[in-house]
Amino acid sequence: MSGYGVPGGPVVHDPMTLPVDDNVNKYTFCVELKGSEWFLQKGKMIAYYGSMEFNGIGHGRLDRLVRTSFHSPLHASDWVVAQGSGKMLLADRAFDVNSYDLDDGNLTIRSGNLLAFQPSLALKQSIVPGFLTLIGTGKFVAASNGPVVFMEPPIRVDPQALVGWADCPSPCHHYDHGYMTGVMGGLRAMTGLGGASGEEHQFEFVGAGTVLLQSTEILMAEQATGAVPQQAGVPGAGGVPGQHGQQTGAPRLPGQLGDLQRRFGL
Amino acid sequence: MFRLQGSKVLAVDMTGDAVKAKNGSMVAYDGQMAFKKLSGGGEGIRGMVTRRLTGEQMTVMEVKGHGTCWFADRASEINLVSLQGDKLYVESSNLLATDTGLRTGTTFTGLRGASQGNGLFTTTVEGHGQAAITSDGPAVVLRVSAQYPLTVDPGAYIAHQGNVRQSLQSGVTFRTLLGEGGGEAFQMRFEGDGLVYVQPSERNTIAGDV
Numbered sequence: 001m002s003g004y005g006v007p008g009g010p011v012v013h014d015p016m017t018l019p020v021d022d023n024v025n026k027y028t029f030c031v032e033l034k035g036s037e038w039f040l041q042k043g044k045m046i047a048y049y050g051s052m053e054f055n056g057i058g059h060g061r062l063d064r065l066v067r068t069s070f071h072s073p074l075h076a077s078d079w080v081v082a083q084g085s086g087k088m089l090l091a092d093r094a095f096d097v098n099s100y101d102l103d104d105g106n107l108t109i110r111s112g113n114l115l116a117f118q119p120s121l122a123l124k125q126s127i128v129p130g131f132l133t134l135i136g137t138g139k140f141v142a143a144s145n146g147p148v149v150f151m152e153p154p155i156r157v158d159p160q161a162l163v164g165w166a167d168c169p170s171p172c173h174h175y176d177h178g179y180m181t182g183v184m185g186g187l188r189a190m191t192g193l194g195g196a197s198g199e200e201h202q203f204e205f206v207g208a209g210t211v212l213l214q215s216t217e218i219l220m221a222e223q224a225t226g227a228v229p230q231q232a233g234v235p236g237a238g239g240v241p242g243q244h245g246q247q248t249g250a251p252r253l254p255g256q257l258g259d260l261q262r263r264f265g266l
Numbered sequence: 267m268f269r270l271q272g273s274k275v276l277a278v279d280m281t282g283d284a285v286k287a288k289n290g291s292m293v294a295y296d297g298q299m300a301f302k303k304l305s306g307g308g309e310g311i312r313g314m315v316t317r318r319l320t321g322e323q324m325t326v327m328e329v330k331g332h333g334t335c336w337f338a339d340r341a342s343e344i345n346l347v348s349l350q351g352d353k354l355y356v357e358s359s360n361l362l363a364t365d366t367g368l369r370t371g372t373t374f375t376g377l378r379g380a381s382q383g384n385g386l387f388t389t390t391v392e393g394h395g396q397a398a399i400t401s402d403g404p405a406v407v408l409r410v411s412a413q414y415p416l417t418v419d420p421g422a423y424i425a426h427q428g429n430v431r432q433s434l435q436s437g438v439t440f441r442t443l444l445g446e447g448g449g450e451a452f453q454m455r456f457e458g459d460g461l462v463y464v465q466p467s468e469r470n471t472i473a474g475d476v
Contacts, residue, residue, distance in 0.1 A: 047417065048416075052417075
């Protein structure tokens with residue numbers, strides 16, 4: 001045993017005392033790999049013991065794994081697969097991190113909040129833009145600004161506080177019509193004059209399930225989820241009925257999400 | 267005597283002795299205190315020149331008196347480190363305060379520093395006493411021993427102490443150039459016997475982007 005670290009001083013961790021697939025503190029999560037694999041967002045590993053390899057998802061050997069549990073092809077350049085054995089610490093900009101277990105379930109989460117997941121879960125793009133859906137059985141790690149609280153529908157939530165939802169149908173928009181209709185209401189909403197409370201718009205959840213909220217309204221940086229196929233009827237794809245698969249609006253600018261350039265990390 | 271009040275404020279009880287602290291980090295004091303700016307980190311002319319040359323500048327003040335003085339720096343978390351004759355290596359921006367019994371200096375870190383975006387040099391603290399270091403989020407202290415070497419992301423590293431060898435590991439392959447890198451192209455590997463302090467957040471480094 002080494003002589004560093006004094007009793008009564010800060011807790012010193014080594015591979016023996018680090019927890020297995022659990023939080024070290026509120027901001028750091030420890031994952032144990034025993035020849036197994038984990039998907040993680042690029043750059044969220046802060047330290048590890050043992051021998052591990054981090055490979056981009058385009059790596060040939062990982063093809064099979066990616067095929068079964070990664071269905072967000074244009075988003076792939078932001079994810080890596082950790083392989084090997086040892087213990088690995090994950091953290092994200094000093095945000096709260098927590099792990100969640102899914103048991104043959106589904107959960108949709110804001111893309112910027114998801115840090116890592118076990119390959120026994122399948123990651124898919126949600127049809128709600130900016131969200132990802134995890135399906136299956138396994139563990140995943142998510143970050144949030146402040147601790148996460150769990151709510152049950154029916155509930156209306158503030159868009160900025162929403163982290164994700166499990167098992168219930170996708171939310172719909174709710175506008176406070178009593179306050180927002182009419183000329184005065186429109187003016188209030190547009191200018192804020194006459195007292196806009198900033199809470200005229202919510203997401204509404206109905207049905208059975210759980211809604212995850214963070215305890216601040218500070219959003220985490222959005223992570224690109226990649227583009228969806230440019231087809232009519234696909235939300236967010238810009239398809240217009242009658243103009244099959246055609247793009248609307250301005251031509252695509254370089255650097256826009258979902259471009260080839262994203263794929264190659266430029 | 268260093269103690270933490272909450273996790274973001276350092277309280278130092280003084281009886282006529284002096285501590286070195288980051289310039290302007292005092293938030294309150296009671297009793298009698300004198301604050302004196304130390305040019306060149308209080309390491310004399312030679313230290314001053316070295317710090318200027320190496321870019322490890324730190325503006326330090328000496329606080330001396332009787333009473334209690336409180337220090338804080340941009341609401342970052344503070345971690346106490348006690349040194350018994352061993353050496354602490356820390357980035358100058360993360361060093362908040364050191365005891366009377368400690369000496370500070372600069373040392374060459376080589377490529378490791380470059381990958382971290384913090385320059386090629388780092389600050390050392392040695393002697394007997396206590397030091398306070400800041401981090402973005404509470405630091406996790408990891409032990410390095412002969413059977414358990416440790417690998418750390420350069421962006422999350424803040425300090426290490428003890429008899430530790432560090433080397434830079436590179437995972438750069440042709441895939442990195444294709445943009446399919448592992449996101450962890452540069453890593454710092456620690457071997458030997460000591461402690462490494464890691465923060466739950468990553469600074470922006472050139473290594474973080476490849």
